[in-house]
Amino acid sequence: MLTEVRWHGRGGMGVVTAAELLAYSSILKGYYALAFPEFGAERRGAPVTAYNRVSERPISDRSPVLEPDCVVILDPTMVKRETLRGLKRGGFVVANTARKPGELSELLGHEYRYATVDATRIALDTLKLPIVNTAMSAALVSATKIVDLEHLIEALRARFSARVAELNERAVRRAYESTEVA
Amino acid sequence: MGKPIPLSGNYAVAYAVKAADVDVIAAYPITPQTAVVEKLSEFVANGELDAEFIHVESEHSALSAVVGASAAGARVFTATSAQGLLLMYEIMHIASTMRLPIVMTIATRAISAPINIWCDHSDFMASSDAGWIMLMGVNAQEAHDLTIAAYRIAEDPRALLPVAVGYDGFWVSHTVEPVHVVEREGALRYAPKRVARYVLDPERPVTMGSLGSPDWYFEFRVQLQDAVEKSREVISEALREFKQHFGREYREVDGLYTDDADVVLVLMGSAVGSAVPFAEEARRAGLKVGVVNVRLFRPFPEEEVLKHLEGAKVVAVVDRAINPGSSSVGPLYSDVAVTAFKRGLDVPILSYVTGLGGRAVMKSHFEAMVKHAYGFVGKRMRDVKTHYSFVGVRE
Numbered sequence: 001m002l003t004e005v006r007w008h009g010r011g012g013m014g015v016v017t018a019a020e021l022l023a024y025s026s027i028l029k030g031y032y033a034l035a036f037p038e039f040g041a042e043r044r045g046a047p048v049t050a051y052n053r054v055s056e057r058p059i060s061d062r063s064p065v066l067e068p069d070c071v072v073i074l075d076p077t078m079v080k081r082e083t084l085r086g087l088k089r090g091g092f093v094v095a096n097t098a099r100k101p102g103e104l105s106e107l108l109g110h111e112y113r114y115a116t117v118d119a120t121r122i123a124l125d126t127l128k129l130p131i132v133n134t135a136m137s138a139a140l141v142s143a144t145k146i147v148d149l150e151h152l153i154e155a156l157r158a159r160f161s162a163r164v165a166e167l168n169e170r171a172v173r174r175a176y177e178s179t180e181v182a
Numbered sequence: 183m184g185k186p187i188p189l190s191g192n193y194a195v196a197y198a199v200k201a202a203d204v205d206v207i208a209a210y211p212i213t214p215q216t217a218v219v220e221k222l223s224e225f226v227a228n229g230e231l232d233a234e235f236i237h238v239e240s241e242h243s244a245l246s247a248v249v250g251a252s253a254a255g256a257r258v259f260t261a262t263s264a265q266g267l268l269l270m271y272e273i274m275h276i277a278s279t280m281r282l283p284i285v286m287t288i289a290t291r292a293i294s295a296p297i298n299i300w301c302d303h304s305d306f307m308a309s310s311d312a313g314w315i316m317l318m319g320v321n322a323q324e325a326h327d328l329t330i331a332a333y334r335i336a337e338d339p340r341a342l343l344p345v346a347v348g349y350d351g352f353w354v355s356h357t358v359e360p361v362h363v364v365e366r367e368g369a370l371r372y373a374p375k376r377v378a379r380y381v382l383d384p385e386r387p388v389t390m391g392s393l394g395s396p397d398w399y400f401e402f403r404v405q406l407q408d409a410v411e412k413s414r415e416v417i418s419e420a421l422r423e424f425k426q427h428f429g430r431e432y433r434e435v436d437g438l439y440t441d442d443a444d445v446v447l448v449l450m451g452s453a454v455g456s457a458v459p460f461a462e463e464a465r466r467a468g469l470k471v472g473v474v475n476v477r478l479f480r481p482f483p484e485e486e487v488l489k490h491l492e493g494a495k496v497v498a499v500v501d502r503a504i505n506p507g508s509s510s511v512g513p514l515y516s517d518v519a520v521t522a523f524k525r526g527l528d529v530p531i532l533s534y535v536t537g538l539g540g541r542a543v544m545k546s547h548f549e550a551m552v553k554h555a556y557g558f559v560g561k562r563m564r565d566v567k568t569h570y571s572f573v574g575v576r577e
Contacts (some may be wrong), residue, residue: 010216019358020188020358023188023358024188024358027187027188027359027360028188032359032360033188033358033359033360034357034358034359035357035358035359036356036357036358037352037354037356039300039352039356039540040298052196060320060321060454060455060456060458060459061455061458061459062321062353062354062357062452062456063453063454063542063544063545064544066544090543103444182495
């Protein structure tokens with residue numbers, strides 16, 4: 001089955017790396033996967049979008065995802081209706097926010113499923129930096145089970161230096177456990 | 183085949199160059215190519231690749247440096263995009279007429295003005311008259327594999343020509359996907375380093391690139407034309423043997439659903455990946471659409487393309503570049519139309535230009551093309567008033 005994910009955040013949060021980590025994890029699981037950014041001139045603080053396609057079968061289409069199964073929002077200020085454009089009914093909104101999933105459901109509509117995690121808090125505690133990409137990857141995995149947590153951790157180790165991977169592993173495990181789904 | 187690893191198109195190319203065990207790399211950074219040579223400089227710095235990495239001040243110098251190194255018998259590599267390729271253009275002709283087996287990859291990108299770092303085929307197409315063999319991969323795996331095949335083709339004594347391997351900037355260069363990586367041992371078994379040619383050697387001095395007076399210049403150009411023409415056999419053999427060595431099959435041209443198609447889409451690059459599922463969907467809706475992927479652009483694979491057009495009622499050529507003011511408008515269109523004309527194929531051949539400067543080529547664009555093309559079923563070329571249109575552009 002083809003799963004399409006769209007990531008939203010801002011330059012500096014690691015949006016593109018988050019999409020790459022999902023692709024890494026999926027490939028480790030034996031899936032076919034693509035990760036690609038909405039290519040802009042990279043600037044800190046500017047909105048950044050990235051995409052994934054994940055499937056058991058090879059994927060040829062690499063045009064932007066218009067109707068995602070899942071939208072992941074790394075920046076709490078982007079948790080709003082317009083960020084969800086094209087999201088399939090019953091699709092997942094995975095958001096970095098201190099709010100509960102039920103609150104988002106009231107705010108953004110009952111036709112979607114919601115998963116929330118305070119990724120900024122987790123990132124500040126574990127990494128001492130507000131870089132929420134790995135925590136949000138964990139939240140996505142926790143909510144959708146698209147890959148196993150261990151695939152994500154293996155991908156971290158492949159992608160980052162030992163020290164950075166270790167810190168992020170802490171963020172990932174904590175986010176995975178504390179993600180709330182409704 | 184072992185397990186694939188996640189790589190971007192750019193890194194897939196860098197791994198191919200490492201596997202080919204090149205001796206000299208010279209390059210200048212330009213988006214979206216930069217990551218290729220960044221990765222290669224890392225391979226050289228950490229000892230994974232025993233090569234000279236020459237840092238130069240421009241693309242003109244990058245290609246000049248590999249011309250020199252190749253003339254001395256080295257296996258060489260460079261990479262570029264857009265303005266960088268245009269700056270190399272002068273040296274591209276020198277490389278080909280001097281018959282130097284240089285391999286270059288092009289992460290395709292729009293050319294200025296206005297400045298734009300994103301994908302189209304303007305750069306690739308603008309350099310297609312320089313006497314190089316030119317291939318285009320549709321994904322990271324193809325960019326990797328074709329780069330390895332390029333060394334075998336270039337250094338074959340029957341070819342001795344530079345080879346350019348294109349792949350779409352960002353859509354392939356920056357997309358991470360699973361890639362089966364060829365290891366050095368396998369790459370060198372398939373494409374052993376061959377120096378079956380004259381090289382610069384102080385012990386046996388020769389002159390290269392000297393004056394070609396009216397008494398000789400013409401013959402050199404004709405020899406180049408003959409060499410590119412004859413390289414078809416070398417390319418075909420290299421692709422065939424690639425499958426024997428690595429299990430992955432590449433042809434000069436792929437055709438899908440072309441046997442009974444009303445409308446055949448002819449295109450190059452990553453948009454093929456969107457055209458194929460579109461065609462499958464269109465067929466379920468009763469529209470007989472075929473897709474032709476032109477993987478080899480120079481020498482243009484006329485026979486292989488024609489084979490897929492002979493049953494078509496309308497041929498729709500999709501270009502990601504404009505040749506302003508030319509009779510074709512789309513550069514790929516030009517080759518397809520001439521090929522069809524030579525064979526007397528009298529069906530409407532239409533040019534659709536789309537996806538310039540990083541604009542995505544979506545399913546909806548193919549829908550618009552095919553809907554338009556279906557209006558010409560049963561007609562002939564002379565019935566076509568305006569042969570070209572722009573798809574996905576503001577009116």
